[in-house]
Amino acid sequence: MNNSNKILEVNNVFSGYGEIEILHGVSIDVYENEIITIIGPNGCGKSTLMKTIFGLLRPTSGSIEFMINNNMTPIHNYDTENLIKIGLSYVPQSDNVFPSLSIRENLEMGAFIKQEGMEESIESMYELFPILKDKKDDPANQLSGGQRQMLAFARAMMLKPKLIILDEPSAGLAPNLVTSVFDTIKTIHEAGVSILMVEQNAKAALERSNRGYVLATGENKATDTGNKLLNNKEIASLYLGGK
Numbered sequence: 001m002n003n004s005n006k007i008l009e010v011n012n013v014f015s016g017y018g019e020i021e022i023l024h025g026v027s028i029d030v031y032e033n034e035i036i037t038i039i040g041p042n043g044c045g046k047s048t049l050m051k052t053i054f055g056l057l058r059p060t061s062g063s064i065e066f067m068i069n070n071n072m073t074p075i076h077n078y079d080t081e082n083l084i085k086i087g088l089s090y091v092p093q094s095d096n097v098f099p100s101l102s103i104r105e106n107l108e109m110g111a112f113i114k115q116e117g118m119e120e121s122i123e124s125m126y127e128l129f130p131i132l133k134d135k136k137d138d139p140a141n142q143l144s145g146g147q148r149q150m151l152a153f154a155r156a157m158m159l160k161p162k163l164i165i166l167d168e169p170s171a172g173l174a175p176n177l178v179t180s181v182f183d184t185i186k187t188i189h190e191a192g193v194s195i196l197m198v199e200q201n202a203k204a205a206l207e208r209s210n211r212g213y214v215l216a217t218g219e220n221k222a223t224d225t226g227n228k229l230l231n232n233k234e235i236a237s238l239y240l241g242g243k
């Protein structure tokens, strides 16, 4: 890996809600084709970081750069629509599908800023996830938890992003479905998309990640390859439930 294929650089970012500062100088990098997992205790700022990258919160200091036409370009002043246009996509921690809309309509919403090529994109999502085609006219609220996540990912894939941000993709799912969500993540990764995810199922996520970052109280605590973090005794006892 070298700098030439870095696609996201978060550099010393401070962010929060109004007067409340949650991130106190967080830095992360994502390279092309990587799967990166961020772990850390509840409330440490993982979702805040994802929201800041996706333009839903503005950093008060620091920079966020993304690869646009082979140049790392500051994006921390971009709005969400422009971030989508340059190849960023985001699946929030909750409420990530429109429950009363059909599966097909949900996919259409994923491409609402660009109608052109819509049919083609929907067909490629049906190819990637055949179950969504079988149920295309059903409302999303009739899907199982795992299928609902699949739909949320497919919607995020509609405009062919370079990087997808997933906030706790396996949260709230039964253990047997956790594996199927990670299989779905593998499917989107193999389609050529880099993945930046936050996960509570830290072990399962790190096993499948190139690298990971540990956040605590809004600061970087550690970073390493997924396997090295898993085998680090201190990290394991503090952040991986002692396993």
Ligand SMILES: Nc1ncnc2c1ncn2[C@@H]1O[C@H](COP(=O)(O)OP(=O)(O)OP(=O)(O)O)[C@@H](O)[C@H]1O
Binding pocket: 017, 020, 022, 040, 041, 042, 043, 044, 045, 046, 047, 048, 049, 093
């Ligand atoms: N809209 C908000 N306004 C004010 N404070 C908020 C808001 N959203 C989150 N916070 C606070 O910011 C801190 C970090 O929250 P955040 O959601 O980023 O944590 P997290 O690491 O994603 O936690 P979890 O593992 O529970 O999802 C928490 O103390 C939380 O209470």
Ligand SMILES: [Mg+2]
Binding pocket: 046, 047, 048, 093, 167
């Ligand atoms: Mg969160």
